[in-house]
Amino acid sequence: MEQQQRVYLDHAATTPVHPEVVKTMVPYFTEYFGNPSSFYQTGREARKRLEEARDRIARVFNADPGEIYFTACGTESDNWAIKGTALSRQKQGRHIITSAIEHHAVLHACEDLEKQGFELTVLPVDQDGLVSPESVRGAIREDTILVTIMMANNEIGTLQPIKEIAAICRENKVLFHSDTVQAGGALPIDVKDLGADMLSFSAHKFYGPKGVGLLYMRKGLRIANFLSGGAQEKNRRGGTENVAGIMGMAKALELAHEKMELESRRLITLRDYLIQQLLKRVPHTRLNGHPEKRLPNNVNVSFEFIEGESILLMLDHYGFECSSGSACTSGSLDPSHVLLAIGLPHEIAHGSLRVSLGQSNTREQMDKLVESLEQIVSRLRDMSPLYADYQKKKLTQDDK
Amino acid sequence: MEQQQRVYLDHAATTPVHPEVVKTMVPYFTEYFGNPSSFYQTGREARKRLEEARDRIARVFNADPGEIYFTACGTESDNWAIKGTALSRQKQGRHIITSAIEHHAVLHACEDLEKQGFELTVLPVDQDGLVSPESVRGAIREDTILVTIMMANNEIGTLQPIKEIAAICRENKVLFHSDTVQAGGALPIDVKDLGADMLSFSAHKFYGPKGVGLLYMRKGLRIANFLSGGAQEKNRRGGTENVAGIMGMAKALELAHEKMELESRRLITLRDYLIQQLLKRVPHTRLNGHPEKRLPNNVNVSFEFIEGESILLMLDHYGFECSSGSACTSGSLDPSHVLLAIGLPHEIAHGSLRVSLGQSNTREQMDKLVESLEQIVSRLRDMSPLYADYQKKKLTQDDK
Amino acid sequence: MRQKMQYSDKVMDHFMHPRNVGEIENADASGTVGNAKCGDIMKVDLKIEDNVIVDIKFKTFGCGSAIATSSMATEMVMGKTVDEALQLTNKAVAEALDGLPAIKMHCSLLAEQAVKSALKDFFEKTGQMTPEREELFKSLDDDAHDH
Amino acid sequence: MRQKMQYSDKVMDHFMHPRNVGEIENADASGTVGNAKCGDIMKVDLKIEDNVIVDIKFKTFGCGSAIATSSMATEMVMGKTVDEALQLTNKAVAEALDGLPAIKMHCSLLAEQAVKSALKDFFEKTGQMTPEREELFKSLDDDAHDH
């Protein structure tokens, strides 16, 4: 195998900024550089464009512009929604419900609150990674103030029944937040239809820039501020607005929604082809996440008997850029909490691979990837004492 | 007076991004777009460059790279330093000391804590806006956990004796944070010499992009996380790193420091010329802030008998873009808390103007500005009942 | 959909070229509302003949919209009878200026109140205060500083 | 100044082309350390003649550095006497690979421990375990799963 051209297959971690988005942003660095809070023409011009971006984003989500709050990233949106709700509703109760497969931005925010005396219920998921709406209903107590369940999982791609969960929360007068960071730009989202109170987005997941995100907050809802400071965002989020980033996010979101239907269909075809080929051609492989209720671009598989990092390293050597789980946890040595939550044993969780497809990926790349993986998995298995054990056991069994 | 070319004079609110900084950033949107937490080449490349940026920034401040934490803005840095300290040290005490002239990012963060049961001492300043180090010493109690005093005020430009204050805090084993957002890129800062525990910076104040900042945190210091999430920033600040923004910030900071001495001297000359001309040519004008201990680019004056917004509006009409105080509070109708803190009566505080100079400003612009202000102030005074009253009184007095 | 953030051309015109600035010597009536602490003061002088406003002048300390609404309000009542002038509302002044940014709406109250305050002075000085007219001034003292 | 984040060329070479992969039939001694739960296991087989390691083979389940250190460690002890081999340290293995990223240093322990575990097996099988040698194995049980 020769070193090939690099094939990026980690769009769940981040995406390249769309060239049109870059073109949109650049004038805001030098020409329309004003502080939107300023009074004079350069400031007013920035304000005008910022508010137009808010309008355009609101339109995409069928929201009111007043329901869109700009933040620095998905992590800030998650922290704000969760900690802001906790701080402002602690007199009504100190119980929060979440799921076992949330992103660390949600889980760690919840755990921060736990340390401060809040109680946490972490709902389990089934083997496909689904949270049951009835388990949400069952977990709601008198003192529950917030339910936070993600729309689409970043590792295994499973899509949750968010609309049903939102309805249950509404019935029970409990606030409902959903981390929609992975869904943003990938799935159609109509806030009125969905019925959630808060949603978190991050631009760099849909071909926008890093360092800008938003929190949708239903009209009339008031939670405590998180980033306190100036009067920006109607006094609810301080800090000079990242105008260039916000303009880029608006553009990226619009672009994603314009071609969503087509691109989504294309990705699902690619995704299912890759899954089918891997399951067929690489023995002892299992698919993680729900077979149908999953993000159009997500493939997550476990190869038994081998370890994930060594798979990634060989793939990288051959030019394929994938992940073994959440990019954020790559500093850690434990297997992904998501894979453990769907019931994978540790050793199988260790041998997992996430391929998240994007605009530039083709069927030809999928064929090459499968071919490379066939070889890589077989090489690593030849080195693996676990595989040797398995084969010996099988021989013994076959002898019987 | 004819409509002129626009002259931007509000560099304390924000600055245009330096063209070289834009050039630095652009490749990070499309080419080096990887998530620095990712394992493969595109991710490692992003990581490498990010860490190089951290090294370069550390070098500018004579800090260790490990002491630099990237954030989304000055506001986040302030909130993190203050709320993170409070959360992690609340067992040792719940008393915080700050000053009356802090930016809202500091004041509101402190007030958030007050609502949660922390006690706040807000130190007064003298008529020049100076905090006395001895008043800090006097305010420190057994249960004081944090002192936060800004290095350079954003409205009146006054520079505080931060080194002395830091020493007093160290003596008393109290953490010391300084909001250095306005000082960043304008004044030389050596963290070892300064002796503060935490410092906040925001890139858009020194010709870098909006939406990226940093918190300097002294080696060995541990405070609670604020943005909880992934393992980024050594597990201390979650959120995919804004690589383009960070690269831009590093470049902007280096550029600012390369030409700091020369540019600083140039700005001080311009600043003092403008102050002197205004005081000479516009009667009933007073300078706000310390005459010498002030930011090289800051001019803040009050014109008696008239109101600030109307001054700004006319200036804007003639192409001069200035501010009447902090841009962030322009949504508010109260006069600036800083001007009240230095003892200005409300009606004089209302009639204040901040001119903050920058790289593009020239002496010729100062001359035109003074000329315009002479006319504007006189027109507004002719409309002002306060000025009419004053003149009548003076006539009566002269008659006596 | 979104609130106006910016001054209209009409506001800017009245701000840059305010009508009826000044004082009337030997005015028939005067009124001053607001205070410097709040950031705006308006003083109105009236010249009145046969209960018709034949001249009006103002001086205002305040923001752009305070000055523009002052100017517009004086234009709107000039030549009106005192009872017609009493019908002036801040809403009408703002509308005549093609609207004001939301956070500036309170400034338009200043002009309404200043004109009314001068009219009150006139009715009192001339002994024309009636219970009906009195009713219309009731809000004056409550609201004058309420912005 | 900064910690290494990336694998060296040597690590990559040993990872992509690991030496001494396999098993030895009728090995004189074997050792296995680690467990699948922790994410790495290494098994070492030794062929020993006159107390000299004449052949060594390994199988490893683990990350890139676990595989590379396995390969390097086997190269380092090949041809050595058993007592020389006992001196192998994870630090020496890491250095021979031009260093490892800080968060991967623990992986190099796996290789040291696996070689020692096989040597222990050899000494015990051949009745050569002495108190001095015993001393050198003390850390084995404590550390083996401590990564």
Ligand SMILES: Cc1ncc(COP(=O)(O)O)c(C=O)c1O
């Ligand atoms: C002194 C000071 N602190 C904090 C800030 C907040 O910075 P940012 O708006 O980038 O969050 C500013 C500027 O707005 C400032 O001038």
Ligand SMILES: Cc1ncc(COP(=O)(O)O)c(C=O)c1O
């Ligand atoms: C589901 C989910 N939530 C939150 C985040 C955090 O987003 P960001 O890194 O932009 O803060 C991510 C991505 O990292 C994500 O995938």
